[in-house]
Every structure is written in C-alpha cells, then in structure tokens.
Amino acid sequence: MAGISYEDFLDRDYEPRADDLVCRFAVQPAEGLDLDAVAGRVASESSNGTWARLQVEGSITDLSARAFEVENGRVSVAYPDALFEHANMAQVLSCIAGNIMGMKAVERIRLLDCEWPASLASSFPGPQYGSAVREEIFGVDDRPITASVPKPKVGLSTDQHAQIGYEIWTGGVDLLKDDENLTDQAFNPFEERLTESLAMRDRAEEETGETKSYLVNVTAPGTEMLDRVDLAAEHGCEYVMVDVVTAGWSSVQQVRERVADLGLAIHAHRAMHAAFDRVPEHGVSMRVLAQVARLCGVDQLHTGTAGLGKLENEDTTGINEWLASDLHGLSDVLPVASGGLHPGLVPDLLDALGTNIAVQVGGGIHGHPEGSHAGAKAFRAAVDAAVDGRELEDAAEETPELATALETWGREGTR
Numbered sequence: 206m207a208g209i210s211y212e213d214f215l216d217r218d219y220e221p222r223a224d225d226l227v228c229r230f231a232v233q234p235a236e237g238l239d240l241d242a243v244a245g246r247v248a249s250e251s252s253n254g255t256w257a258r259l260q261v262e263g264s265i266t267d268l269s270a271r272a273f274e275v276e277n278g279r280v281s282v283a284y285p286d287a288l289f290e291h292a293n294m295a296q297v298l299s300c301i302a303g304n305i306m307g308m309k310a311v312e313r314i315r316l317l318d319c320e321w322p323a324s325l326a327s328s329f330p331g332p333q334y335g336s337a338v339r340e341e342i343f344g345v346d347d348r349p350i351t352a353s354v355p356k357p358k359v360g361l362s363t364d365q366h367a368q369i370g371y372e373i374w375t376g377g378v379d380l381l382k383d384d385e386n387l388t389d390q391a392f393n394p395f396e397e398r399l400t401e402s403l404a405m406r407d408r409a410e411e412e413t414g415e416t417k418s419y420l421v422n423v424t425a426p427g428t429e430m431l432d433r434v435d436l437a438a439e440h441g442c443e444y445v446m447v448d449v450v451t452a453g454w455s456s457v458q459q460v461r462e463r464v465a466d467l468g469l470a471i472h473a474h475r476a477m478h479a480a481f482d483r484v485p486e487h488g489v490s491m492r493v494l495a496q497v498a499r500l501c502g503v504d505q506l507h508t509g510t511a512g513l514g515k516l517e518n519e520d521t522t523g524i525n526e527w528l529a530s531d532l533h534g535l536s537d538v539l540p541v542a543s544g545g546l547h548p549g550l551v552p553d554l555l556d557a558l559g560t561n562i563a564v565q566v567g568g569g570i571h572g573h574p575e576g577s578h579a580g581a582k583a584f585r586a587a588v589d590a591a592v593d594g595r596e597l598e599d600a601a602e603e604t605p606e607l608a609t610a611l612e613t614w615g616r617e618g619t620r
Contacts, residue, residue, distance in 0.1 A: 291328030331535030358384035374409035376581025461502030
C-alpha cells in the first residue's frame with residue numbers, strides 16, 4: 206500500500222509525453238507556502254490527488270498530473286490524456302480550471318496558456334469555415350469583412366432593426382449583427398426579426414450586387430437554441446451568433462454539431478469573458494478562452510482591438526496569431542475587432558492586426574451626424590482606403606461621409 210501526497214505531484218525531471226495536455230499557470234502562493242508546495246497542490250487537486258495523504262492499493266500515478274516547471278511565479282503542469290473525456294470541453298475545463306481557482310493555498314492563480322496534444326485536440330471538430338468565410342460567403346480575400354450592431358442595441362422595434370440593417374448594408378457593410386443581449390424579447394421577437402431582416406438583406410443585395418448576411422443571436426436554453434439554428438437555416442441565413450461564455454461550452458458544441466449539417470457559420474460573442482480574464486493575476490486568460498472556442502468550433506470570435514477601442518487592452522495580436530496557427534489540422538478562426546471603433550481608427554487597426562479579420566463598428570457608424578447609412582459609407586470608405594494604402598484624408602475628398610466622420614471623431618481612440 207503506497208502513500209500519496211502533494212509532494213508526489215511535483216517532478217522537475219518529468220518530460221511531458223506527446224499526448225499530455227500541458228497547462229501554464231501564473232501562481233501567487235498564499236502566506237506561509239512557497240511555489241513548490243503550491244505547484245504540487247495545483248497538479249494534485251486538478252487531477253487525482255486530495256489534501257490528505259492517501260493509502261492506495263497499487264499505483265495510480267499514471268493518472269497523476271505533474272508539475273514539472275516551477276520558477277518565477279510560473280507553474281507548468283502536464284496532464285495525462287487518460288484524465289480527459291475526449292470531445293467534452295466541460296469536463297476538460299472542470300479539470301484544468303476547476304476547483305484549483307478557489308484553493309486557499311493560492312492567493313491568485315491564472316491559467317495562462319495550453320498546449321493541446323493531437324489526441325485531445327482532434328477529438329473536437331474545430332471551425333467549419335474559419336477565416337474562409339471571407340471568401341466562401343462574401344467572395345473577398347483582400348479586405349476585412351465588416352459588421353455593425355444597430356444602436357441602441359436593445360429597444361428597437363423589429364421594423365426599426367430591419368431598416369437599420371438595410372441602411373448599413375446599402376452603405377457598404379457586410380453583416381448586420383445582433384448584440385449579446387438581444388434574443389427574443391417582446392419588442393423585437395426572434396423569428397420576426399430574422400425574417401424581416403433577411404428580406405431587407407435580399408433587397409440590399411439586389412441593389413448593391415454584394416453578398417450580405419446577418420449574425421442573428423440564437424442564444425437560448427437547450428433545444429430552443431437548436432430550434433433557432435434550424436430557423437436561421439430555413440430562412441436562408443448563412444450565420445448564427447452564440448454568446449459562447451454565458452451559454453456554456455457544451456451548448457456551443459451542440460450548435461457546432463447542428464450547423465455541420467446546415468452549412469452555417471458560427472459567430473462567437475464573448476460576453477462575460479472579462480469575469481474570467483480581466484484581473485491579470487487570476488482566472489483564465491482570453492488566450493485560453495480563444496483556444497477553447499476554436500476547439501469547440503466557432504468560425505469568428507471577438508478578440509479585441511489592440512488597445513484602440515473602448516475595452517481593456519489585451520494581447521489581441523498574440524491571440525489572433527494563435528487562432529491562425531496550425532492546430533493538428535483544425536481550421537483557423539477569423540478574429541473580430543470590436544468595441545469603440547470608428548472610421549478614423551481603421552488604418553491603425555489594420556496596421557496592428559492585418560486584413561484577415563472582421564471589423565465590427567457600432568456607435569462609430571450609428572453615431573454619424575448624418576445617420577446610419579452615412580456612417581456605413583464612411584466606415585467602408587475607410588476600410589477600402591486603408592487596404593489600398595491611401596490616406597483617409599485623401600479618401601474623404603471623394604466620400605463626404607468619411608470627411609464628416611473624421612471631423613466628428615478624428616483619429617484618436619475612444620474610452
């Protein structure tokens with residue numbers, strides 16, 4: 206009979222195996238403990254250990270996580286593949302970001318990054334389209350695709366919402382987008398909004414000769430969300446939008462399974478992400494949330510504005526690079542820049558993030574002094590100018606709506 210304690214989960218000589226999931230944590234030990242003591246606890250509590258020394262018949266160390274790099278406030282833990290139920294993201298996160306976040310032994314702990322082995326990663330579907338939505342849906346590969354949320358984001362009637370969609374589509378925007386808290390309220394019911402907006406989309410396509418689409422928010426409990434996915438497909442929509450954090454990763458996986466048969470792309474809104482990633486010393490980083498979203502199969506994901514918009518700065522560039530990296534053959538994810546953007550920020554945004562992105566502008570379109578259609582024209586002119594390497598001021602001489610936007614907001618970021 207062998208005794209197993211926290212110390213047995215720390216092994217600096219351990220070499221991770223090819224099928225180990227390696228997680229990197231930032232850790233601040235609680236008073237009276239050092240980093241070594243806490244590292245063993247992190248590995249133990251997130252795998253098959255506990256606070257008491259166990260007396261176990263035989264060996265269970267083949268299921269034990271190993272803390273193998275411990276220095277400078279960082280702990281790397283290798284988790285054996287057998288700990289995980291493949292294709293079950295809720296179970297995986299319950300292990301690597303579960304009870305350890307509340308341990309008394311740590312003052313702060315943050316899951317910074319993961320290295321996903323092929324055995325586990327390939328059990329998830331990944332995105333159906335990823336960044337290929339630009340070309341496969343819109344037929345463009347030389348510029349960002351563009352989106353806008355009507356403002357106010359809730360409170361508009363269905364007719365008002367659809368009319369704004371028409372105005373921005375004919376102004377040059379590719380995508381009408383619901384915001385995170387618009388689903389099926391009495392003032393703007395889901396199915397009515399879907400059908401009326403798509404009717405306006407068809408009209409806008411006929412007038413502009415460009416493909417337009419709608420990011421309709423299907424977020425709801427259980428089967429209701431899947432019913433909304435089906436409705437979107439029945440009415441000829443190319444997308445659904447899911448509030449992935451608030452809905453939960455198991456729900457995202459269900460939607461991904463459903464859209465595989467329908468050919469729809471998934472736009473992921475990250476509402477509530479900051480509850481996990483805003484405090485820099487604790488929680489789960491946006492980088493890891495983005496990894497989870499990619500594995501579960503979203504095609505587009507909000508990742509920030511590289512500090513140019515109204516939201517807290519984060520490692521947008523690093524996250525976007527990871528979303529485009531090789532992941533055992535899974536498709537990439539198209540990053541979405543959003544939050545406090547306006548036409549004057551477009552050149553700096555594309556300089557920082559490139560053109561293989563989506564750019565979503567709300568107030569920077571609808572706050573235009575001449576209205577939403579003019580705001581959309583200004584935004585699209587800014588995007589086209591930046592892609593062509595032209596100065597915005599030169600483009601503004603040809604597009605007076607852009608000139609007005611620059612007079613209104615200038616080239617500075619928002620707060």
